[in-house]
Amino acid sequence: MTSAAEQEAVPDHAPERAGPPVWPGAPTPLGARCRVGPDGVAGTNFALWAGGAEAVELCLFDPDGTELRLPLTELTHEIWHGFVPGIGAGQRYGYRVHGRWDPWTGARWNPAKLLLDPYARAVDGDFGDSGLPPEVYGHVRDWPQQHVADTVRDERDSAPYVPKGVVVQDDDDWSDDRRPKTPWQDSVIYELHVKGFTRLHPDIPEHLRGTYAGLAHPAAVEHLVRLGVTAVELLPVHQFAHEDHLLRRGLRNHWGYNSIGYFAPHAGYSSSGTTGQQVGEFKRMVRALHAAGIEVILDVVYNHTAEAGELGPTLSLKGIDNRGYYRLQSDARRYADYTGCGNTLHVVQPQVLRLITDSLRYWVTEMGVDGFRFDLAAALARSMHDVDMLSPFLAVIAQDPVLRRVKLIAEPWDVGNGGYQVGAFPPLWTEWNDRYRDAVRDFWRGALPDVRDLGYRLSGSSDLYAWGGRRPYASVNFVTAHDGFTLRDLVTYERKHNEANGEGNRDGTHDNRSWNCGVEGETDDPGINALRLRQQRNLLTTLLLSTGVPMLVAGDEMGRTQGGNNNAYCQDNAIGWLDWTLPDAPGRAQLLALTRRLLALRHDHPVLRRRAFFSGRPQGADGLRDLAWFTAEGAEMTEPDWYAPTATLGLYLSGRDIPGRDERGEQITDDSFLAVLHAGSRPLDFRLPGPPWAETYELVVDTGRDDQSAPPGTEHPGGGTITVAARSVVLLRVRA
Structure with missing residues (x-):
């Protein structure tokens, strides 16, 4: 335990002045909520979970920083609560929580420290620009024996140096809002x-x-x-x-x-x-x-x-x-x-x-x-x-x-x-x-x-x-x-x-x-x-x-x-x-x-944002798969090709019978695409897969071009060869 000498300090007490009464209020919802209390009196209900605390004070602040401390005496299921009549939106507040100071068992209560309500819906104030002052630490930060610094409780008041919670009154029902609700795949x-x-x-x-x-x-x-x-x-x-x-x-x-x-x-x-x-x-x-x-x-x-x-x-x-x-x-x-x-x-x-x-x-x-x-x-x-x-x-x-x-x-x-x-x-x-x-x-x-x-x-x-x-x-x-x-x-x-x-x-x-x-x-x-x-x-x-x-x-x-x-x-x-x-x-x-x-x-193109995984299996009598991989020679990749060092990969995405249906319940279909990724340092001649994959391809994207304002739009026959620039991607659409 901390000795009396270690804890000796002069507490900074808040000025005393008459404040409003604190009625019992309700333990839910947590936080500060404007509401109408008994007899139609408007005010704010404050509720704070503080399971092991011995006492809780609600602290209200005037615009000039004057503090008013109001004890919360109601405790329900570890929630301290009270209703304060006359308190409304814009009121700045915080809490002081009393309890044991015993860092060796994890107990770090210190009522000298003003605490932000975890449920505060708005926060006013900041910490300044030159560093956190020692007053905002629960322990004596400037204690000369650094090895025990966090075990000595600091009795200085932190209220002038920390942000405050703000009571917010907001009854927006979002009736005029329309959420986009975009599906994940899109x-x-x-x-x-x-x-x-x-x-x-x-x-x-x-x-x-x-x-x-x-x-x-x-x-x-x-x-x-x-x-x-x-x-x-x-x-x-x-x-x-x-x-x-x-x-x-x-x-x-x-x-x-x-x-x-x-x-x-x-x-x-x-x-x-x-x-x-x-x-x-x-x-x-x-x-x-x-x-x-x-x-x-x-x-x-x-x-x-x-x-x-x-x-x-x-x-x-x-x-x-x-x-x-x-x-x-x-x-x-x-x-x-x-x-x-x-x-x-x-x-x-x-x-x-x-x-x-x-x-x-x-x-x-x-x-x-x-x-x-x-x-x-x-x-x-x-x-x-x-x-x-x-x-x-x-x-x-x-x-x-x-x-x-x-x-x-x-x-x-x-x-x-x-x-x-x-x-x-x-x-x-x-x-x-x-x-x-x-x-x-x-x-x-x-x-x-x-x-x-x-x-x-x-x-x-x-x-x-x-x-x-x-x-x-x-x-x-x-x-x-x-x-x-x-x-x-x-x-x-x-x-x-x-x-x-x-x-x-x-x-x-x-x-x-x-x-x-x-x-x-x-x-x-x-x-x-x-x-x-x-x-x-x-x-x-x-x-x-x-x-x-x-x-x-x-x-x-x-x-x-x-x-x-x-x-x-x-x-x-x-x-x-x-x-x-x-x-x-x-x-x-x-x-x-x-x-x-x-x-x-x-x-x-839904083929580029599929909602189901590719199967890699043939989709029809012609043997086309929903996903196929090609070498630079235009041949489908075999297992050894996946293990061989290469800087080039061809990816064919079939738009035939994409999993899922549209809003009318009809099967989704789309264009098919061939993407060629070439990370090599020299240009590459890539043979385009011929029928049944495609009769003709249209070049849609070529990252090797400096001008990207419009698609190239050139066509290439299936089975023919295109030159892919060093370190570039080309995307081709299969022409029907």
């Missing part, structure tokens, strides 16, 4: 950052750039519509905090993977205010995207919080019930860390599972979103220690009448033992397929020993997902993501260049699977720049012709660069923002035009 995901996407957009008014309203602006929506994507996947928009080590280096957390409020849209992205206005602004953004036929998917971080490990700040859950919310080691002073961020939420605990599912349902039913991408989803699927696909979290999602109907995307790994789970998530779930990313990158940089793995990835990864009734769209295919090189940097750098992060270039992965085309970094060499543009076209074309759900990263279609930074999580500046002048540079407009054309082609 989906194209566009990963973007709310601020980074619009911060430099010249056609968006300055005061709206970098905000929810900026993303809802017609100029932003028009780009998405013209591009042809069906969903935006927003990097985290839950309220998040900036890490102390970043603030002290003059940086900020840009990506937002440091959540502290799972119900509150991040206030920093609001143009209209932070005392509840951010909620309405977020909803208007969703409506604008829905009106354009675009779904909204949130990247959510329920695996850890911004409170980090035992040396981290006390902002919310740590001070409410540390043992009830976080996974602790056998030495309960320490945290179990499956996330690499210092802590891991203990999802097996009922109250934690309730927090997460209540949050998810809230964003679907009241904020209008259409799905979620779960960061480090394997950490959520752990039962006691091991990843368990029958875990409480996955079981609850599977039976929930709201959540089982939205799009669910897993990042199927975490950093703990046994955390890599690609292909293992159950039906209902799709997954980020990093094996697709690695195979495609390796092929185009000339590092694949053969094309066996590439064949699986191009055709939907049946080796990973053809079980349990899963479909090809269980694979979210991507070549780049927010984490790692941009597409342009992937062909410009072989080494990471993260010096601007201030960590000695130690952060970020070393395994980039990139190729700089002969020179590290930007160059004036026209030959190398032409090759880099062609490689970008190759990677984009491969992605958008592959079976599965493609995911693009904002700016890749225009050649965005981060200067070789493969971990730009702290670059809230030009490194992390999209440069909208890129299409003016040579070759960038053609890259954008090709991306639009490929997405239109995918939209028009």
